[in-house]
Amino acid sequence: MTTDEQNFVLKARREKHDALLERGIAPYAYGFRRTHTAAAAVAALGAADEGERVNVAGRIVAWRGQGKTSFAHLADDSGRIQLYFRKDDLGEALFETLKLFDIGDVIGVAGTLFRTKTGEATVRVSGAEMLAKSLRPLPFGKEEIVNGVLVRHSGFSDPEQRYRQRAVDLAVHPEVRAAFVARSRMISALRAFLDARGFLEVETPVLQPLYGGAAARPFTTHHNALDIPLYLRIADELYLKRLVVGGFDAVYEIGHDFRNEGIDRTHNPEFTMLEWYQAYADYSDMMVLVEQLLVAAAESVRAQPAFAEAAPKLRPPFPRVQWVAALDAALGTAALAMSDAELRAAAVRADVAKPDTLSRPRLLDELFQAHVERTLQEPTFVLDYPVELSPLAKPKRGAPELTERFELFAGGRELANAFSELNDPLDQRRRFEAQAELRAAGDEEASGIDEDYLRAMEHGMPPMGGVGVGIDRLFMYLTGITHIRDVILFPTMRPE
């Protein structure tokens, strides 16, 4: 492989750049006054054969030179439009300058709309400006429509390079842009849903002196001036609940959480979480809210043409199954009555990795995952988790060994997790102490005691329902996209 400096393709581009300068043409402009986007220009022509004068700008994505004429396609955010350059229209000097234009250049053109004899809306160009000379070619493939389906030839398909060079991936793949537009619209819809119900969007610390609210290994960093370790948050939960103590009755946050764990097609170390908390509500209220929110999210995805078909048609209420009953049914016995040794033996039979190292709650959870979770394809609420698995959830009314907690599963994956939030500071302290014991016994994911959070709760925390929704996975479920890297613009990669 040649180095960039020696590469003949780059060299040719650079020579054209220099030739533009010699002709007194700036290769990099300050702006361009557009009258139409590409799509708007096509629409402006309508069914007519001759149309108005337009100024359009974008990237040259195809070029067909033909002696004293040339055809090109110009792409912008809205779509693409064909350009027709004719020497008689442009004059000798400008037509010669066109030879310095390449696929990938960003240009602006002025001209009148017309329809070619093959029926395509086209700009008959009378003036063209270089806006940004592309010194490094973009790997545009050639495209054709076969039986109404776009077929791309060559192009840019190396998965690694596509994720590493997302700017290139986006520039040459409109369908990738469409996925991220859909993601953005879905997040807007989530905000609109919560805003309309009186929730206040807030921002809580990403850098935290203690991490909590979930079971995961954190990223650790160090603050120089304070000379203390700080952790990137693994959840927003404990700060949002402090805000409810402070008098904000309904809050939510959409932000990144960070978990220092493996990377695969459903896990990125940095991912987007929506959490909300509503005072005076319990987990039953949250179930209804989650159903409504999912319907709103699915509608927003279905409104995107690229995903109109993919988005599932949700019909609340979703089925509710009891955690204990589901696990008992799968194991054929009462799971909570099993001894630690029996649980461990069951874990071995279920191919759970390293069962000897797991605490009792983790064993139960592993068994539930192995036997129940992955069977849940249609959206399903799993209710009432054992208290050992849920240190931040209130005991279930009438069954104190369980908690008022649910998780929503769909497509075999967890989409949401919610509780009637524990607001008894004395109980919370006992739960933290139990976690601390598990931690001391080697459970890396058990939490410690967060005294500052306990102090906030001791001032009086209203009863509330709270929910966490994994946004990346929700979007994957609603679009049918199977790899988390395809829903995160810049997924975490090993450095080159």
Next chain:
RNA sequence: GACCCGAUAGCUCAGCUGGUUAGAGCAACGGACUUUUAAUCCGUAGGUCCUGGGUUCGACUCCCAGUCGGGUCACCA
């Protein structure tokens, strides 16, 4: 972490049971062409065949190790 697959021109790929100057299409460069659309036609240039060992008269090709990537499975409440 386990198993399978892959790495060759800027991009997408071919290269047989080992054989001497490593190919194609696109992109690039030169030329022809004033309604093309995977434009077409003629010509030119472009390579550390991932890295390191080994086998062999000879390795892009076979073997070993490594690196990186992809897929599947497992793990990650």
